[in-house]
Amino acid sequence: MVHDTARPAPTPHAPPARALLPLLVPAVVVGVVASLVLLGVSAVAERLQEVLWTDLPDALGVGRYSVLWMLVMLTATGVLVGLVVWKAPGHAGPDPATLGLDARVMAPRVLPGLLVATVLMLAGGPSLGPENPIIAVNVGLAFWLGGRLLPRMPGALWPALAESATIGALFGTPVAAALVISEALAGRRLRGPLWDSLFGPLAAAAAGALTTALVARPTFDLRLPGFSRPGWGDLLASLVVASLAAALGMIAVYAFPAVHGAFQRLRHPLLALPVGGLVLGLLAAVGGHLTLFKGLDEVGELARDPGGWSGGQFLTMAVVKLAALLVAASCGFRGGRIFPSVFIGTAFGLAAHALVPGVDPSVGVASGVLGMLLAVTRQGWVSLFTAAVLVASPAILALLCFASLPAWLLVTGRPQMQLRDDGRPVL
Known part of the structure; x- marks a missing residue:
């Protein structure tokens, strides 16, 4: 994600501060713009979602989340996104199954189609989040505009700033971006202190996070019952729940190439995406409307009433959402896998409770989210950070660090939920 050229090379006798200082203004600008792109896309998608899932069914006298309406809306979303992928310049970007958080630089003409496909997906109900396409859009914009406005800056600077800024904006804190950057830099031979390499990306992430906080005031705290002092039972529960959640996630990871290959055999986005939408509608009919969309608002609804569903119902929602994530990521919808994985882990943890x-x-929620994210994303720091902020209790951190160890042993060295261009899983 972050390259060694993410900061200008100092002249032989220039102090590091003089080399790093020119990064500050570009980083802040990229951070602000990246956050505004995310907030703009989210606002448009939320308004369109309200029209499609509230105004339109009310006007037609149809139940908002009736089985019929869910089937119609998800299939129609597949048709609309399929049209965009088919006709838009650049086909709304490469196959999303081949993409992770480290986005490729796309030509500017591809970005409008990708934005439209993302808005339609977020509003229409498929189980994907905005992270991957928004990172790709911000990387493309930063690389194109930055290269023209500041041509003397290294080309690898702009993707690094844009990725960090978007991650900071998505989570509302630069800590998440700093952890991801540190993980990306691990094992590389750096040309100076780690914080020199983090300086520009961290500034961009801080600007993105602050812009999001000032404009939207996001929070990941689920306001679950307070957790203050862990006991031996909590340690055992965290180890078991995180490991079981990771094992459940790995089922989808191993199924990913086969499911993706089945949709690829349909050979056209106007076949693959509507069929995928229809399957998602059928899954929603089984799991209920809470298994629709990216899952962040729905996670809050689950957490407000941990006793509101039975263990079987929570487990059904977790399995259905995981299947929906697998289908949506395989058939060509443009989106990321982090936010749906948070819902799956939360439902799994509440099922354990x-x-x-x-x-x-x-403990159940944090451990379930940790294990599921480790399996689906293979991003250790993002998994640990996201699980911790959902509970917002310092006491949970020690448990999660222990719980991550057996869960990581289950997933490391195995295929990831990401494919190469030839369809083989990334190892």
Whole structure:
């Protein structure tokens, strides 16, 4: 993600501060713009979602989340996104199954189609988040505009700033971006202190996070029952829940190449995406409307009433959402896998609490999210950070660090939920 050329090379006798200082203004500008792009796309998608899932069914006298309406809306979303992928310049970017958080630089003419496909996906209900396409759009914009306005800056600077800025904006804090950058830099031979390499990306992430916080005031805290002092039972629960969640996630990871290959055999986006939408509608009919969309708002609804569903219902929602994520990521919808994975892990953790009341709901949720994210994203720091901020309790961190160890042993060295261009899984 972050390249060694993410900062200008100092002249032989220039102090590091003089080399790093020119990064500050470009980083802040990229951070602000990246956040505004994310907020703009989210606002448009939320308004369109309200029209499609509230205004339109009310006007037609159809139940908002009836089985019929879910089937119609998800299939129609597949048709609309399929049209964009078919006809838009650049086909709305490469196959999303081949992309991770480290976005490729796309030509500017590709970005409008990708934005339209992303808005339609977010509003229409498929189980994907905005992270991957928004990072790709911001990387493309930063690379194109930055290269023209500041041609003397290294070309690798702009993707690094844009990726960091978008991650900071998505999570509302630069800490997430700093952790991802540090993980990306691990094992590389750096040309100076780590914080020299982090300087520009961290500034961009901070600007993106602050812009998001000032404009939208996001929060990931689910306001679960307070958790103050871990016990031996909590340690055991975290180890078991995180490992089981990771194992569940790996089922989808191993199925990913086969499901993706099945949709690829349909050979046309106007076949693959509508069929995928229809399958997603059928899954929603089984799991209920909470298994639709990216999952962040729906996670809050689950957490507000941990006792509102039975263990079987929570487990059904987790399995259905995982299947929906697998289908949506395989058939060509443009989106990321982090936010749906948070819903899956939350539902799985609450299922553990419902089935075994001795499992604290905060421990169950944090451990479930940790294990699921480790399996789906293979991003250790992002998984640990996201699981921790959902509970917002310092006492949970020690448990999660222990729980990550067996879960990581289950997923490391195995295929990832990302494919190469030839369809083989990334290892």
